[in-house]
Amino acid sequence: MSLLPPQITRTIEEFQKLPGIGPKSAERLVFHLLRSQRANPEALGRALLDLKSELRFCVECQMVTTKERCALCEDTARDRSIILVVEEPLEVVAFEKTAFKGLYHVLHGVLSPIDGMGPEQLKIRELIERAKSAPGTIREIIIATDPDVEGEATATYLSQQLKQFVPSITRLAHGLPMGADIEFADQVTLREALNGRRSL
């Protein structure tokens, strides 16, 4: 016999699939939603149903956007000769808090054979196309994958693929502690890492 109505149980189960949310937290979130004036299940529910609608990747940098090209790639004030390569869209958000004024390229993951992530699963072909298609316009590609095993392997692979097209391929300085997650780095650490980048 289930003590709680099925729609409550189902919502608790769905919340539990999220990282860092266990059974107790999921229960608390659901009962908070049932009771709260501020949070409401319909608003969150509708937002989630719309989440993927009209969502696409920018044709140039692969950032999530609703248009053909994202706002950053459309911005004529950006330095188009430098591309910062990141794993995830949230890392673009993080770097935008630093003084970086170039363009980005979002890989949407890292090379990880154990997880079935090869070059075809990432936006690597698109990055090589970008480097190839406009010879001489890109003077530097900064590879800002996480400083862990997969991130380092991805950086090495990208460097080999790109060095024939771009004069300078750099990697973020190891101001970042090894094994850390770029998304959580503070702005000062990110700025230091940008300033101390080294040639691959």
Next chain:
Amino acid sequence: MSLLPPQITRTIEEFQKLPGIGPKSAERLVFHLLRSQRANPEALGRALLDLKSELRFCVECQMVTTKERCALCEDTARDRSIILVVEEPLEVVAFEKTAFKGLYHVLHGVLSPIDGMGPEQLKIRELIERAKSAPGTIREIIIATDPDVEGEATATYLSQQLKQFVPSITRLAHGLPMGADIEFADQVTLREALNGRRSL
């Protein structure tokens, strides 16, 4: 200029309204949902939209249910002479893991003048009606509000209102540390608190 598409920003904002979820956690949850095989935004979204549909309070104990009476009140094997009064539906779930075999009454809150919670905002009238309506059938009401200021005040108020109708009004033993939250107590502590209950 917003870096992220509006449907992502909106979902992040709605997640942030939940307790314990800050801006960074909300971002992580949303991008996890966009990417994950296991969790998906549509399933959670639909669950949330259905959450309140057909949800009602049991006419007898005020537990959340989809029927007129909840499964516990329908269960003829329960001891109908003893009623355990709790603040929230999740506390019924917690007590069901102990050996308690009576019925419940869910107040849906506690008396808290500062939050505008008076007797009319809680299911107190319904509890008094229950005690009054079948004279002699209820031999004990156990008041299991949280052992904090509001919970103690609510227990005292209920005791005064109910004592003319019910031979024994008891309170959970203070095996529970003061200021704690019943929902998080372990089963042994809850069982001890039940066993050591004292007359008000």
